[in-house]
Amino acid sequence: MDIEQFRKEGYKAIDAICEYYAGLEQRPVVAQVEPGYLSKLVPNEVPEKGEPFPSIAADFQRLILPGITSWQHPSFFAYFPSNATFEGMLADLYASSVTNPGFNWACSPACTELESVVMDWAAKMLGLDEAFLVQSGVGGGVIQTSASDSALVAIVAARSAFLHAHPNVSPSDLLIYGTSQTHSLGAKAALILGLNFKALEVYPTYQYGLRGSTLQKAILEDRQKGKHPFVLIATLGTTSTGAIDCMPEIGPIAKEAGLWMHVDAAWAGITLSCPEYREKAYLKDINLHADSFCTNFHKWGLTNFDLSALWVRSRTKLTDALDVTPAFLRTKQSDAGMVIDYRNWQLSLGRKFRSIKLWFVLRSYGVEGLRAHIRKSVALATHFADFVQESSIFELCTPQSFALAVFRLAPKDVETPLTQDQLNGLNRTLFHKIAARSDITITQTDVLGMFCLRLAVGAQRTEERHIRRAWEIISTAGVEVWADYQAGKPVPVENGTH
Amino acid sequence: MDIEQFRKEGYKAIDAICEYYAGLEQRPVVAQVEPGYLSKLVPNEVPEKGEPFPSIAADFQRLILPGITSWQHPSFFAYFPSNATFEGMLADLYASSVTNPGFNWACSPACTELESVVMDWAAKMLGLDEAFLVQSGVGGGVIQTSASDSALVAIVAARSAFLHAHPNVSPSDLLIYGTSQTHSLGAKAALILGLNFKALEVYPTYQYGLRGSTLQKAILEDRQKGKHPFVLIATLGTTSTGAIDCMPEIGPIAKEAGLWMHVDAAWAGITLSCPEYREKAYLKDINLHADSFCTNFHKWGLTNFDLSALWVRSRTKLTDALDVTPAFLRTKQSDAGMVIDYRNWQLSLGRKFRSIKLWFVLRSYGVEGLRAHIRKSVALATHFADFVQESSIFELCTPQSFALAVFRLAPKDVETPLTQDQLNGLNRTLFHKIAARSDITITQTDVLGMFCLRLAVGAQRTEERHIRRAWEIISTAGVEVWADYQAGKPVPVENGTH
Numbered sequence: 004m005d006i007e008q009f010r011k012e013g014y015k016a017i018d019a020i021c022e023y024y025a026g027l028e029q030r031p032v033v034a035q036v037e038p039g040y041l042s043k044l045v046p047n048e049v050p051e052k053g054e055p056f057p058s059i060a061a062d063f064q065r066l067i068l069p070g071i072t073s074w075q076h077p078s079f080f081a082y083f084p085s086n087a088t089f090e091g092m093l094a095d096l097y098a099s100s101v102t103n104p105g106f107n108w109a110c111s112p113a114c115t116e117l118e119s120v121v122m123d124w125a126a127k128m129l130g131l132d133e134a135f136l137v138q139s140g141v142g143g144g145v146i147q148t149s150a151s152d153s154a155l156v157a158i159v160a161a162r163s164a165f166l167h168a169h170p171n172v173s174p175s176d177l178l179i180y181g182t183s184q185t186h187s188l189g190a191k192a193a194l195i196l197g198l199n200f201k202a203l204e205v206y207p208t209y210q211y212g213l214r215g216s217t218l219q220k221a222i223l224e225d226r227q228k229g230k231h232p233f234v235l236i237a238t239l240g241t242t243s244t245g246a247i248d249c250m251p252e253i254g255p256i257a258k259e260a261g262l263w264m265h266v267d268a269a270w271a272g273i274t275l276s277c278p279e280y281r282e283k284a285y286l287k288d289i290n291l292h293a294d295s296f297c298t299n300f301h302k303w304g305l306t307n308f309d310l311s312a313l314w315v316r317s318r319t320k321l322t323d324a325l326d327v328t329p330a331f332l333r334t335k336q337s338d339a340g341m342v343i344d345y346r347n348w349q350l351s352l353g354r355k356f357r358s359i360k361l362w363f364v365l366r367s368y369g370v371e372g373l374r375a376h377i378r379k380s381v382a383l384a385t386h387f388a389d390f391v392q393e394s395s396i397f398e399l400c401t402p403q404s405f406a407l408a409v410f411r412l413a414p415k416d417v418e419t420p421l422t423q424d425q426l427n428g429l430n431r432t433l434f435h436k437i438a439a440r441s442d443i444t445i446t447q448t449d450v451l452g453m454f455c456l457r458l459a460v461g462a463q464r465t466e467e468r469h470i471r472r473a474w475e476i477i478s479t480a481g482v483e484v485w486a487d488y489q490a491g492k493p494v495p496v497e498n499g500t501h
Numbered sequence: 502m503d504i505e506q507f508r509k510e511g512y513k514a515i516d517a518i519c520e521y522y523a524g525l526e527q528r529p530v531v532a533q534v535e536p537g538y539l540s541k542l543v544p545n546e547v548p549e550k551g552e553p554f555p556s557i558a559a560d561f562q563r564l565i566l567p568g569i570t571s572w573q574h575p576s577f578f579a580y581f582p583s584n585a586t587f588e589g590m591l592a593d594l595y596a597s598s599v600t601n602p603g604f605n606w607a608c609s610p611a612c613t614e615l616e617s618v619v620m621d622w623a624a625k626m627l628g629l630d631e632a633f634l635v636q637s638g639v640g641g642g643v644i645q646t647s648a649s650d651s652a653l654v655a656i657v658a659a660r661s662a663f664l665h666a667h668p669n670v671s672p673s674d675l676l677i678y679g680t681s682q683t684h685s686l687g688a689k690a691a692l693i694l695g696l697n698f699k700a701l702e703v704y705p706t707y708q709y710g711l712r713g714s715t716l717q718k719a720i721l722e723d724r725q726k727g728k729h730p731f732v733l734i735a736t737l738g739t740t741s742t743g744a745i746d747c748m749p750e751i752g753p754i755a756k757e758a759g760l761w762m763h764v765d766a767a768w769a770g771i772t773l774s775c776p777e778y779r780e781k782a783y784l785k786d787i788n789l790h791a792d793s794f795c796t797n798f799h800k801w802g803l804t805n806f807d808l809s810a811l812w813v814r815s816r817t818k819l820t821d822a823l824d825v826t827p828a829f830l831r832t833k834q835s836d837a838g839m840v841i842d843y844r845n846w847q848l849s850l851g852r853k854f855r856s857i858k859l860w861f862v863l864r865s866y867g868v869e870g871l872r873a874h875i876r877k878s879v880a881l882a883t884h885f886a887d888f889v890q891e892s893s894i895f896e897l898c899t900p901q902s903f904a905l906a907v908f909r910l911a912p913k914d915v916e917t918p919l920t921q922d923q924l925n926g927l928n929r930t931l932f933h934k935i936a937a938r939s940d941i942t943i944t945q946t947d948v949l950g951m952f953c954l955r956l957a958v959g960a961q962r963t964e965e966r967h968i969r970r971a972w973e974i975i976s977t978a979g980v981e982v983w984a985d986y987q988a989g990k991p992v993p994v995e996n997g998t999h
Binding site: 006007010014016018019020023039047051053054056059060066067068070072085091092093095096097098099100102105108109110111112113114116119120123125127128148149150151155162174186187188191194195301307308311324325327328341342351352354359362363365366372 | 502504505506507510511512514515517518519521522523532534537538539540543545546547548549550551552554558561564565566567568570571572573580583584585586587588589590591593594595597598600601602603606607608609610611612614615617618621622623625626646648650653657660664671672673684685686688689692693694695799805806807822823825826834839840849850851852853857860861863864865866867868869870
């Protein structure tokens with residue numbers, strides 16, 4: 004493809020994306036394809052001769068789009084949001100046009116320098132302590148692929164620092180602490196690193212957030228057993244229910260015990276951009292006690308996947324754990340300590356030019372625009388939670404957390420209260436009923452044995468009418484399921500999932 | 502930005518990229534900026550109010566492009582190539598437009614299904630054994646971020662399988678094998694995983710490739726010491742000199758000793774698309790003995806960063822090591838074993854829709870187009886190597902490997918032969934002279950104490966005239982450096998790097 008062909012095909016791609024978004028609301032939310040659909044529609048091998056680009060682009064519309072679940076659809080309420088904005092798309096396009104592997108400053112100085120600038124911008128916008136700024140010269144921010152990567156990097160740095168201070172400790176005695184509500188990234192990091200992960204207990208009485216007393220007790224007991232907890236993954240906004248670990252209690256205990264506290268705020272960290280959420284999100288305690296902090300701008304932060312922001316209080320703890328610079332990667336600028344080589348702040352060598360999308364998004368929306376997006380999502384979730392609370396057959400399973408409502412069918416005023424098993428059966432049936440639809444999507448979760456439904460707001464195009472419609476669909480289905488139950492129709496008992 | 506603004510700004514972005522490529526050859530290859538240039542030119546904080554997009558896009562031209570080293574410039578000969586194509590850019594744009602975190606099949610079925618299709622396409626194109634195909638149901642291919650990630654994933658799987666078979670072995674006794682020429686990803690994986698990396702010796706007599714005898718001896722000696730080598734990172738095309746480990750010798754020994762053989766062919770793996778290189782690249786032995794194989798299409802494979810292709814012979818060894826599926830990520834399709842959930846084939850949970858760029862590239866170029874690109878690069882490198890060999894003051898340090906020439910200033914027919922230190926001094930001076938230019942870029946390397954220069958061909962726009970010009974620049978500089986030396990001008994002795 005030469006330059007003029009690219010211009011033509013580029014315009015057509017832009018037009019196709021405009022068309023997709025113009026018709027987004029009329030599309031199914033969930034891709035309506037069966038496993039294996041694609042392999043039946045495409046050849047079995049790479050073509051010998053190149054094909055004309057227009058037919059390839061047409062196949063994107065014909066073969067790929069039907070298999071895409073529209074995360075930007077205003078009725079997408081599953082998992083957590085994964086925002087995409089036009090500003091982010093254009094940034095991705097510019098980044099792709101000057102592709103380079105970005106492993107050191109010299110690869111393309113703009114990549115490193117812009118990353119430092121925008122990570123400082125974002126840190127200030129979230130109210131993070133200045134120790135976390137690149138400008139501090141001590142800590143700093145780095146863009147990772149995902150919150151899993153961010154946590155893994157933090158744990159590797161924590162382990163390295165701990166073993167450096169305690170050279171006689173055997174790695175097999177090390178413990179990664181999280182809770183039963185910690186994202187699977189905790190257990191996965193342990194699996195990858197060959198370490199043990201311990202899920203501390205949390206309770207409904209504190210809305211599934213970790214308490215200081217639980218942490219303190221675990222440290223004492225584990226140390227008595229000869230174990231060495233060295234890192235705590237604390238969560239601001241768990242995936243299951245949006246729970247917040249009690250930072251004011253656990254922060255000082257972790258610090259006192261020499262544990263690295265990594266705050267996984269993948270989803271909810273972005274709320275810190277709004278001053279009114281900072282107290283609830285324990286910003287002050289995070290600033291006092293966290294050794295590292297992660298939030299994903301590619302979730303609720305208007306930035307196209309992938310952009311996981313990780314800040315650390317000590318950059319040398321990262322580079323001590325990750326720097327293996329060989330001769331062919333040495334540069335005069337790094338040797339002189341004049342520049343950051345971000346490869347030593349992450350697992351991989353190569354890295355994409357991702358700061359540009361955060362730069363484009365933050366400048367396009369401004370602090371005001373981002374706050375407006377967050378506040379609107381929370382208000383819409385509140386609207387939904389109000390519907391739930393006003394209903395006689397539904398209940399919230401936990402208090403609404405930011406833009407997440409966790410709820411279930413739990414009819415009140417029944418003669419014989421239903422058992423947990425019966426309620427779980429009812430809600431599985433309800434979930435399957437909704438999961439069978441193509442015009443809305445939500446997800447399920449298991450909260451210590453309680454089967455619940457989750458509705459997470461955050462797509463940019465979601466308005467009040469979509470929330471009203473969601474409630475109409477869910478409440479109508481709930482009424483039907485409850486009526487069937489009362490009429491004696493059997494409730495499926497299999498542990499169905501979607 | 503609404504849809505019509507996006508259309509307008511999208512067209513402008515396409516135009517801007519056209520302009521960049523139209524003027525590419527007239528640009529400096531290497532960014533002409535000093536460390537810290539950007540922070541002086543941008544505000545210190547996120548703006549409160551959003552800015553109009555045209556001024557943001559203009560800042561990409563004004564602030565970012567000057568800090569970009571043009572890896573697509575026809576006179577870029579540093580490191581290895583990092584190809585970007587218009588087809589890849591459009592694919593990135595389409596992928597960004599339907600952004601989704603891609604962690605399981607249900608996220609967007611097209612992402613998973615296309616990845617399986619194109620990884621099978623690529624495997625067949627490279628001639629990999631059918632055991633590596635997704636279609637085999639046993640092995641399969643997965644797209645990773647970088648060769649570091651690919652190696653790390655392979656090592657984690659290897660460790661898991663090894664410890665499962667040998668439950669009494671202590672991780673501290675495990676050894677990762679590579680050579681002194683293995684990419685830093687080997688040592689870095691060891692650092693991340695808290696394991697030991699052992700660099701086996703290689704010798705100039707076999708062009709810095711690992712021999713079976715060395716491997717056999719190491720296994721015996723290490724086992725006698727109670728150590729357990731469990732994985733061997735074998736390289737097809739090392740970064741330093743393009744060395745190829747002797748797969749026919751080491752493959753059977755690794756297998757016999759129960760070592761997982763991971764073949765890191767990040768750069769040179771793509772040459773397997775050309776039948777004439779398969780013997781030199783030991784395809785037959787890779788197919789017989791490799792447990793995993795990685796090549797980066799984002800290097801020499803016309804695909805925009807990032808696209809590291811990893812194939813494994815046993816997918817269950819990956820998922821045994823990496824699957825920690827929690828309730829909220831369970832889906833009926835995965836539970837039924839009907840689909841691949843690629844999150845269990847990688848370190849992170851979230852993942853980008855990257856298969857589309859490989860699909861666009863492979864279809865646009867076809868096997869013929871990709872082969873033509875590889876063959877042209879090799880022919881151009883041969884052209885350069887011929888210049889070196891015909892010169893009376895330069896020599897090749899190792900035989901040309903595919904499109905990489907490693908050479909140095911080493912005047913022949915001198916009365917007193919120069920010592921290695923003297924030669925290194927001369928070549929450092931030469932390297933600094935070339936590194937000070939903006940119209941060409943090459944890199945240096947250290948080959949067991951010998952300071953060498955590397956010229957790697959592979960940018961799509963490099964033609965014979967750029968090679969002739971490169972030789973003119975380098976040979977002229979070499980003549981000057983040698984004349985200065987002969988005239989008694991001092992040669993700097995510092996270990997300069999660029």
